[in-house]
Amino acid sequence: MTQRTLAPARPAAPVGAVPEAAPAPPRNRRPRTVTPRTLLVAAVAWFLAAVFLLPYLEMVVTALRPARELRDATYLPSTFEWANFIDVWRESHLGDNLRVTLLVSAGSTLLVLLVAIPAAYYTARMKFRGRKLFLLLVLITQMFQPTSLLVGLYREFYQLDMLNSVWTLILCNAAFNLAFAIWILTAYFSSIPEALEEAAMIDGLGRAGALLRITLPLAMPGVVTAMIFTFIAAWNEFVMGLTLSTVPESQPLTVGINSFIGNYTVQWNFLFAGSVIAIVPVVILFALIERKVVSGLTAGSVK
Known part of the structure; x- marks a missing residue:
């Protein structure tokens, strides 16, 4: 008579216990092959990066050169003069200039967003008469260069006794960057389904509540894009500040x-x-929100 060997029985799982998942079968990963095309693209990318970074490297090296070696035809100085950064801060009004630039850039960006967000939202949601004409006028204002309006601006602010004022630069920078912000935010608001706002208003929110709680968080990449472009434009502005x-x-x-x-x-x-x-704050700001800027640049491209 044949004897059968019985396997030990597994203890019963307690009631309500989650059964253990079976281990996943091992995946056969193929080794990643590097093609000549990939190597060529990487080499071109590194070359272009070096071309764009070399001027900045030369700027840093020159900033650390001693005054006696400024005319020497050498790539690197004999000693790095770190005191140049301290001397330029002490012997000039660079600290005051930096404070003015920060106030002007932040104030212009805030003013542009306060005006552009309601204007772009109304233009994207309301099909009013003259909508295309309004967008065309906004685009036309972007065509005017600040240089062509300097004489009139100077005379106007001179009569208002607003020369050498931070508010003057804030108003001018905001005016010349408002059209771009309205255009990019209009495209982004148009890409967001209006049904989301209708569902929120059915739940009791008003138009302003739907904008603040639903649409504006979804449109944040576009808002960040308008913000960073306005900030950089105001940071780099020269002609109006000089005049x-x-x-x-x-x-x-x-x-x-x-x-x-x-x-x-x-x-x-x-x-x-x-x-x-001057470039360090802008580089830090752009590095922190670079992903949102890239996603905001494609706003409205896909319907």
Whole structure:
């Protein structure tokens, strides 16, 4: 008589226990092959990155050169003069210029968003008569260059006794960047389904509540894109700052850096040290929100 060997019985699982999932079968991953095309694309990308980064590297090296070695035909100085950054901060109004630039850039960005968000939302949601004409007029205002309006702006703010004022630069920078913000936000609001707002209003929200709680969070990449472009445009603005601000303490950073260029000599070490200080905040800001900027640039491209 044949004897059967019985396997030990598994203990019963307690009631309500979640059964253990079976281990997933091992996947056969194929080794990733590097094609010549991939190597070529990577080499071209590194070459282009080096081309764009070399001027900035030269700017940093020149900012650290001693004054006696500014005319030497060498790639690197014998010693790095870190005191150049301290001297340029002490011997000029660079601190005041940086404060003015921060106030102007932040104030212009805030004012543009406060005006552009309601205007773009109304244009995207309401099919009113003259909508296309309004967008066309907004586009036409973008075609005007600040340089062509400087004489009129200077005369107007002179009569209002608003020269050498931070508010003057805020108003001018906001006016010249408002059209771009309205256009990009209109495209982004149009890409968001209106049914989401209708569902929110059925649940008791009003039009403003639906905008603030539903539409605006979804449109945040577009808002960030408009914000960063307005901020950078106001940060880099030079012509209006030079014309509407004549006192060194009230001038923006771009005009303050230009003061190191004299009639007969140029303080290259201080000029480049101030330039390094000027680009650091913008680089940090752009690096923090770069993903939202890229997603906002494609706003409204897919329907």
